[in-house]
Amino acid sequence: MYELPIWVTDKLMGIKGNLKLNYAEISRNYRQQQYKELDKTQVLAYAIGRMPATYSVINYVIQKFLKRYKLFSNVLDIGSGCGSLAIALLDKNVIYTALEKSTHMIDMFKFLLGENIKVFQQDIYSFYDKKRYDAVFVSYFINEMKDKESVLKKIFDLSYRYVFIIEPGTPAGYSNIISAKKIAKEKGFYSVLPCSTEICPLKYKDWCHFSIRVQRNKIHMNIKGGSLPYEDEKFSYVIFSKNNLDKLSHNTIIKKPIRKSGHSIFDVCTQNGIQRLIISNKNIKQKLYWGDEINLIKWNA
């Protein structure tokens, strides 16, 4: 449903390199939170090994957004990598601009998407643009920044309407989402998805994250050395809007539902904190998943 289009994998399959070794190295660096600029073969390993998951998460977040709001008209994708967001928006009527400092990432981006997409080859720390964008998008980026606060401030300053932030679904990624919420408030933005709470009710006792299943193809399985034909990608995200009217009340399932034989248990984030709902399975017409919105009025009645 959210999978990377097959033409991307087909294009990547044609390139040679010692991918298994390179993927193991970048994966170890990510786990140890050592973010180094990737060389040419590492970028290919990233595109094959990580892009199916980052693309699926981005696509999921865009789909969630589209359930509620009209698509933005232009977007700045900061730390675009090899173009996951650009691919997700290919069939949409959006003016897309990338900001990326790595030459190898840009080369891969252009190999996949052609030369016609506007890319600023620049470092976010020295980037200046007097233009303001309808949406500014960052995925798997804040976690790599040394000075997260100044980068977050710059991101909000570049947007006149929406800011999208996706992070790994770890306590550290969640902590970056919480920092973004604080800066959003200073900059006059409101959290609109997956929640409209100003202060997260989890308060670090737990971390808000979601999960989607990503299918692995043969080459993907090969470089990761795994035997399962899928992986579960955990992520945290938040979307902000400058428009108060976008701030609708959301009640989102924030944990994997516990399904018992006669009933299901849902932990739901609401404006009034976390609420546990126990619903008889015979009353659930359409299956509800982790990350879905839930109609509290209906189920509390």
Ligand SMILES: C[S@@+](CC[C@H](N)C(=O)[O-])C[C@H]1O[C@@H](n2cnc3c(N)ncnc32)[C@H](O)[C@@H]1O
């Ligand atoms: C983990 S990748 C994420 C790529 C893409 N957003 C995705 O979700 O697949 C992070 C990207 O940010 C870029 N990056 C890191 N530091 C940067 C900086 N200071 N300025 C601009 N880009 C940067 C890296 O080169 C890399 O392409």
